[in-house]
Amino acid sequence: MLLVPCPHCGPRNQSDLRLLGASVARPDPNTTTRAEWRDYLYLRDNPADWIKESWYCRSGCRRYFSLERHQATNEFRVPVLPGDKLGTSTYTSITVGSSGKQPGANSSDRAST
Ligand SMILES: [Zn+2]
Numbered sequence: 638m639l640l641v642p643c644p645h646c647g648p649r650n651q652s653d654l655r656l657l658g659a660s661v662a663r664p665d666p667n668t669t670t671r672a673e674w675r676d677y678l679y680l681r682d683n684p685a686d687w688i689k690e691s692w693y694c695r696s697g698c699r700r701y702f703s704l705e706r707h708q709a710t711n712e713f714r715v716p717v718l719p720g721d722k723l724g725t726s727t728y729t730s731i732t733v734g735s736s737g738k739q740p741g742a743n744s745s746d747r748a749s750t
Pocket of ligand 1: 643645646698
């Protein structure tokens, strides 16, 4: 189970949100081949690195938002919103499961991208 930092209402249980998937730029349908369109619809990279994901906060603020999540450590990068201080640090999720692996406490690393 993950604690996902909603940029609007703070850290929330993963079950309060819905993961919509990785954010991938949509190709132009007028210039895209069928193979490229199929790749856009069905194929995703699975790097052990940061990916951008879209989430929906269904039990809280009911807003859509994007986060960056590291697929190996489940750390989150929260986007900076106007007037919001959540984006000033990287939040680390709490992993609860059979593996017993917990990535650690909050990190103050700043996203460089
Ligand atoms: Zn929310």
